[in-house]
Amino acid sequence: MATSTRPERKESSADAAALHRQYLRHMLLIRRFEEKAGEAYSLGKIGGFCHLYIGQEAVAVGAITGLRPDDYVTSAYREHGQALARGIPPRAVMAELFGKATGCSHGKGGSMHLFDANLGFLGGHGIVGSHIPIAAGAAFAIKYRGGDQVSVCFFGEAAANIGAFHEALNMASLWDLPAVFICENNGYGMGTAVARASAVQQLSVRGNAYDMPAEMVDGQDVAVVREAVDRAVARARKESKPTLLELRTYRYVGHSMSDAAHGTYRTKDEVEEYRRRDPIKLLAERMRNAGTLDDAGYAALDAEVKAEVEDAYAFAESSPDPDPAALYADVYAPGGR
């Protein structure tokens, strides 16, 4: 069982600088997008459940930026970050949160069901752990067709306690499926701490049960995430073997918009402690030390993504609701009943 905490890549090259800038922009975009989504939710513009990704940005960005356009990405219901990192335009994601016809699921899915078939983004699933076999199924299809794509699946650590996780990982390993299972361990399933839900505290050890390579990874350091996911993706693409990655991360906000950031199940101090290893701060500091970012550069980048988020917000707000006839559309395939 390997444990990754430090990047192996040299960071002085121009390539690394460009890559870091790309990471920073993606993470800032997700952060600002989620802040705006939280604001919109409070104003009643977003309904239902809304699970924000603030604090976990390095996971989605580090994991997805290295994928090929024809790979598959499947996620759970805290998936705004992955959707944006995969390249679904902020306008389409925000419009979906608003339930508008211009949303990436045409207003039929909402916050928990973001889809983009063209980007291989297979959801957006609201039943804990249910999408892990689905992602394994996409990997099965890749192998069936003799392709070299990879199916990447994101899920929270609480999903590692449900049967679907175990059944999917067993078959993925048994059949050598090209899948990467990314367990985002943010410490809590809703308000239940890992220690109160799992017999093992290090979830990556569960790879042993399925003879699957596994790593525990620092999920706050985007470069470390990228390195670990690159290794797993290479294993899937070249050897058609699955990997389980446990990415240690933390969500600053409540489980959903209807629950406080701290109070009953964790303390304010704990949240503040984790904020010190904020993934955006961590990367920005590294870039400053390398001389590739200064305050003005950071401010400009932040202003740029904020403008993009404002544009998405305005777009979502001015977009039309789905046509009333959409109610009965897409229940069955065209021509069916």
Add this chain to the structure above:
Amino acid sequence: MAVMTYRDALNQALREEMHRDDRVFLMGEEVAEYDGAYKVSRGLLKEFGARRVVDTPIAELGFAGIGVGAAMVGLRPVIEMMTWNFALLAIDQIVNAAAKMRYMSGGQLGVPIVFRGPGGAALQLGAQHSQSFESWYAHVPGLKVVMPATPADAKGLLKSAIRDDNPVIFIEGEMLYNNKGEVPEGEYTTPIGSADIKRPGRDVTFVCHAKTVSVALKAAEQLAAEGVEAEVLDLRTIRPLDIEAILSSVAKTNRCVVVEEGWPFAGVGAEVVDVIQREAFDALDAPIIRVTGADVPMPYNKQLEKAAKADPAKVVAAAKQVLYLA
């Protein structure tokens, strides 16, 4: 016309569709090396190899989900449930994923998949192995539910199910596998959503499906000896329901008995009765009567089990009641 068993007709459908389309594969418990728990997949591993005939661990939820994921990205899985009793473990994938993926993705990602296997009671298998779940699945928008009663329908409907772009729940009859019947030679399909008159009659309509088709036919035979001509309408598909066929039969006979294996509460018959009372109230000369499985878990004891099942005597009695002959 060739005469073959219901089992062999299904086998032929799978074989033909797998030859026709490389995207079609069969996955489930014991489907490959064991040749199928009920031998529906006999010979397929030998013919198509392990890539396309895939044995699974006992993990219904897991392999149902793998089927859903594979279907979302372009394959056409046929997922065998050893029996529909075990599919309860997979119902999250069927209902929460397969049935609504197209809708919640705004039409982007369909799930062309067939979940198939035997349903209903066999003989003395007890409460956990003797259940009819068609009304559960038929309740769910996004699913189609198909239940063939004869070898010819089994083959034609399974071929249609595999070609359908929607998730199809295909419930076979554990007690039907050995039944023989004529099956057309050559290529044919039977359309989903179309009922079939298995015996024409003018006095009373028996609406039935799957195993209860033979129950209704036996009842019709007995009644014919007494001068009553019953029409036996085999639904073949539960969803979408062939409302037109039901209404046109009732318009002719003015009386109806709905027969099903499943439990009475919120059963398939309840839906049929609702449609008839709304659309053909004036055509009815008597209240519709339902003959169902008893509203109990299936008992093991042979006599109790017999008492729990819909049988020809119960259908005859119901027919006499709606004909005011009782």
